[in-house]
Amino acid sequence: MHPRGDLFQGKYPGVANGTRAYSGAMRSPIGRLVALLVLALALGGCAGHYPADPHGTLERVTDGELRVGVSHSPPETDLGPNPPTGTEVDLVRQYAETVNAHVTWTPGGEEDLVKQLKNGHLDLVIGGLTEDSPWDTEVGITRGYAESTDEFGDTRKHVMAVRNGENAFLLDLEAFLAGHGGRS
């Protein structure tokens, strides 16, 4: 009386074809919201720097002041002379020229400088930082711009630190470093 395997013929209306699961009804408003958001963001993205800086670092330092924190870590940075010297100091000077900024140097210990960077008192921190830096969640770390081998035989990828989320500035600096790194 009931043939086997007949569920494929849609014996139970709305069940065999019941692909309209709970998801469809419950999720579509969220889906629409997300789609709208994507559209709004895409349209909004047409103005200014993309990616942009939430705190406008790149715009502020361009034709302005670049506030750099330096911790002592020769040969990248040397706080002996005033103003400081070192390979990273030279790189920062060259970068500053590309955005027509004049550099003000703030010497200090790494932890203190990171804190100042976090709070927006500095724009950039240098001092022999590497990709393994413990600060990488507190501040924005550039891609490794150069590699060297330390006295323990480990490879160190040299980086600089910017304020977290200042992505236009980060990207601009990284683009500069990509063309001026290569020191090993």
Place this chain on the structure above:
Amino acid sequence: MSAQHHPVDDEQLSPEITRALTRVVRLEWLTIGTLAVTVTLVFLVLGNSQAMKTAWVEDLLSFIPPIAFLIGVRITRRPATAKHPFGHHRSVGMAHLVSATALLVMGTYLIVDSGSKLITAEHPSIGGIQLFGTTVWLGWLMIGVLVVTGIPPVILGRMKLKLATPLHNKVLFADADMNKADWMTSAAATAGVIGIGLGWWWADAVAAIVIAVSILRDGITNLRAAVAGLADARPTTVDNKKPHPLNADVDAFLRQLEWARVGAARVRDEGQVFQVEGFVVPRTPDVATPDRLDAARKQLLALDWKIRDVVLIPVNTLPRVLEAEEFEGHSH
């Protein structure tokens, strides 16, 4: 896969069901392959975006249902033994419970994690990457990966959903349903990354929360269904929305037996198949012969492939729970 044998009466499964099972197993392997590629690609461009991280975790979690399904289906095929007289069908239900719990825990964790990033106003840093001699913002790569990896699960999900109903497999349904909604995860993560680009640091955390909430909701829905199944609740359709039509079909069959005054059944959902416990009140005590009971049992087994085991008991009155159902106006 070889022909499917009935684990209790050793009868072969219908060709349609065997074919559907073979197709689903193939689809699930395809899903695992796709996921492996997705997880690798997303990991490579993960960066500091919380939304990307959340989407990545969801991709990782998506491994559980297909794996649970494949293991579950493999174990259900084991025949019933003296030690396991009911067979191994419950393995599907257990797999379902495990997947649901994973979703629930991960969803909760991600909501807390993303919420704390929003509260502490953590600004995500996304820098550049060297591609063909120029510095490209990693965000563009993230969006590219999200768009590309967001498409295959939707197609796979729809294909699986078509097979989940005839196979009546809730793990498969949960898996297909999650896949189908995967594009929303991709869209939310994309919105988060675009937001970061606009300097809206909070967009990332908000997108992550949206994704995490959807994971949590999947977890709650599935946990409810899995627990209901393991607690022998009345079988429902795979989407857990209404009573399964076979409940009524079995009752109707028992009622139309010419030697029965009234009849009704308790049906258990064993994950992929049902077990029927039927009660029949004979017109007179002497008409409930073993031959008649046997014949009725065979006809019930032939009613639908999902009915895998039938017990028929002649009684003086129906159990209370089944009578109550009559008063509720359970229509046939």
